[in-house]
Amino acid sequence: ATFTVIRGFTKEVGDVIDDDTPFAFWMSADNTIFRTYAASFYGLRDYVAALSEAQTRAAMEKGLDAAHPGLQAELSVMPDDPFADEDDGAATAAALPEEAPKAPETAEEALKSIAEGELKIVTQKERALLSPVLQAGAFGVALPRATARLLAFHPIQSALSNGLRTGKALLPIEERVHCSEARAYGDLAQDLQALETAMTDWMKIALALRIGEDTDNPQLAEIRDAGVVLLKKKRSKSFDRAPEELAAAFKGIETGLISVNAALRDYGKA
Structure with a gap:
């Protein structure tokens, strides 16, 4: 029905x-x-x-x-x-479930594998922003403004629903229904662009760990060198391990990083 x-x-x-x-x-x-x-x-x-x-x-x-x-x-x-x-x-x-069912999108599955992996690649806040875009898939790319509305207002509707169900809320319902928490589309677009850049940087790190010094390709060498610099800036304890262990950990999410980055790039072009 x-x-x-x-x-x-x-x-x-x-x-x-x-x-x-x-x-x-x-x-x-x-x-x-x-x-x-x-x-x-x-x-x-x-x-x-x-x-x-x-x-x-x-x-x-x-x-x-x-x-x-x-x-x-x-x-x-x-x-x-x-x-x-x-x-x-x-x-x-x-x-019917109130929340959307999981879309059969490779990018969404990739995000899950990255977020639940042993390396701290994305925060919970970043995952909350990325997930709707990836679930929307090609439909979201075709309707970028409708997707932006989803990103801006669904958190508010979800908070209202949770507040009514539990009786607990950070803001009074009277204030929340006026959508004072809604983020501007431009701000959301900037955050998504920053995440796309971050995913590209993670891919550079993954490449650096994969090829090490073993390349005669000047373009790959340039990307590898950039990845090495980026890796040295990471302060998360999850990266405090031997290079071969890091390489193995990144190998498990390389495809995921590429998939998520591609999805963000497609939406950014819409």
Whole structure:
């Protein structure tokens, strides 16, 4: 029934999903399921992903190009339409998780492996900022302003929800509902840019530990030298170990660093 609600809403707006759609969907009177902006945002993300999969499958089975004007008509009679067997019964908010489910994104899984690794690469605060961007994936890159709204306001909605549930809050509800804690989009963009730079620096350190002195490539040597300088500046106790131990630890997260850095770079270009 969740996709039924989303499908009904998107049909009313001409099947156009832009930066304003997640907010409009969250505010819609017909949206009786997704209680927060984040849940509405991720619900649309999952809907778009499922629809794209259905379109691709239809193109393969029916021999139609994805841009073919007759594809939508074909989709409506697909024998394996992912929405065809959907339960159209009433869905309640209580039956659904308030927070977004984990997206099947390599970058998000990579962040988890980095954050839970033995090296102190990212702080909890940095992870909290990175995680929504990585969960949003390509959907977030396509809707950068909607994603910025997610970063700015979901922490407030989450704090309100926790405060109402526990009766404990750092700020009175009367103050928090005015979003005085919301961060400016420009500040968030600067933080993400700083994190992208930090991930690039970690990659330089990883390369320095991997190749050591064993390279005749001047470009790699330059990156290695920069990595050595960066490593010497680290003061975390997790880096107080032999070079070979550090190299082994970084080897386990190299792919993750590249994946997270690429995701940040894609969003930064949006």
